[in-house]
Amino acid sequence: xxxxxxxxxxxxxxxxxxVVTFLSCLALPVPASILMLTGGAFAAGGDLSLLxxxxxxxxxxxxxxxxxxxxxxxxxxxxxxxTRAHPRRLALLERARAFSRRWGGPGVFFSRWLVSPLGxxxxxxxxxxxxxxxRFALWAxxxxxxxxxxxxxxxxxxxxxxxxxxEILGNVSGALAAGLVTVLLGLFLRKRMREERPE
Amino acid sequence: MPAHTVHCVGMxxxxxxxxRHPFLSSAFVLGALLTAMFIAxxxxxxxxxSDPAHRFQEIEPWMxxxxxxxxxxxxxxxxxxALELDAPPRRGRTMGEISARTGVPLAVLAERIxxxxxGREDGGR
Numbered sequence: 227x228x229x230x231x232x233x234x235x236x237x238x239x240x241x242x243x244x245v246v247t248f249l250s251c252l253a254l255p256v257p258a259s260i261l262m263l264t265g266g267a268f269a270a271g272g273d274l275s276l277l278x279x280x281x282x283x284x285x286x287x288x289x290x291x292x293x294x295x296x297x298x299x300x301x302x303x304x305x306x307x308x309t310r311a312h313p314r315r316l317a318l319l320e321r322a323r324a325f326s327r328r329w330g331g332p333g334v335f336f337s338r339w340l341v342s343p344l345g346x347x348x349x350x351x352x353x354x355x356x357x358x359x360x361r362f363a364l365w366a367x368x369x370x371x372x373x374x375x376x377x378x379x380x381x382x383x384x385x386x387x388x389x390x391x392x393e394i395l396g397n398v399s400g401a402l403a404a405g406l407v408t409v410l411l412g413l414f415l416r417k418r419m420r421e422e423r424p425e
Numbered sequence: 426m427p428a429h430t431v432h433c434v435g436m437x438x439x440x441x442x443x444x445r446h447p448f449l450s451s452a453f454v455l456g457a458l459l460t461a462m463f464i465a466x467x468x469x470x471x472x473x474x475s476d477p478a479h480r481f482q483e484i485e486p487w488m489x490x491x492x493x494x495x496x497x498x499x500x501x502x503x504x505x506x507a508l509e510l511d512a513p514p515r516r517g518r519t520m521g522e523i524s525a526r527t528g529v530p531l532a533v534l535a536e537r538i539x540x541x542x543x544g545r546e547d548g549g550r
Binding site for chain 1: 442445452453467470479486491494521
């Protein structure tokens with residue numbers, strides 16, 4: 227699928243990037259990172275304009291974040307109904323909410339680019355946990371600027387080594403995201419153990 | 426306490442933990458495995474692409490001709506000359522399209538580009 231999408235980049239350039247970054251913010255499996263690298267590389271070759279590539283990717287990502295946040299916001303009532311009768315689920319939800327409110331800002335920022343595979347879920351959670359809209363929007367925009375700048379910039383700078391950059395970066399980003407989830411799960415497990423077995 | 430007893434106590438506690446939190450501990454183990462896999466793949470690809478033999482990437486049909494020229498250190502005019510085109514390819518024109526228009530297979534076009542890049546490098550020395 228990626229090759230077919232890549233074939234569309236010279237033709238639809240900026241518009242395609244906007245659609246793909248938008249969808250990637252909603253947890254849809256589209257190769258947004260690879261397309262941004264490719265857009266940057268094609269800009270280096272003079273096939274696309276660097277400004278329109280970056281601008282379109284940024285606009286799509288910002289709009290996608292807002293859509294994800296809105297979905298979380300509207301989903302909140304449904305989640306509440308699902309958890310009302312289950313004290314354990316409710317407790318878990320409350321923890322998630324407290325966690326989001328506390329770490330909301332930096333969490334949104336770093337989940338845009340450093341651990342970007344987690345980004346869409348942070349969007350839904352931020353909406354559902356009532357992280358204030360202004361706070362969410364500002365941190366999300368700052369983070370998306372870094373995400374787009376990083377990937378389009380690397381594509382531009384390493385244009386002739388596109389495949390190498392895409393493969394290395396894809397795996398490093400996967401390792402960071404999986405590593406963070408593992409550490410958080412480990413901390414949570416340890417906390418549970420201590421609560422259950424006071425020594 | 427002998428070492429093997431410590432080991433057994435540790436194992437028993439781990440097992441108890443897994444029984445009490447099957448979902449959480451499975452997710453933790455899965456996460457750790459995934460992390461290890463991604464780290465291994467990052468290292469593997471870094472080693473692979475550091476090899477000078479893999480310096481140049483294959484020319485694919487989806488690549489725009491100007492991008493290919495840039496990657497191989499050629500100007501669009503030099504690329505046009507190498508591919509026997511009348512004029513430099515317009516922006517966004519892909520290698521696949523050039524192959525279809527000229528009726529020359531992509532592999533042949535790629536070979537001509539490689540030769541032109543090689544010639545430029547030799548000429549520069």
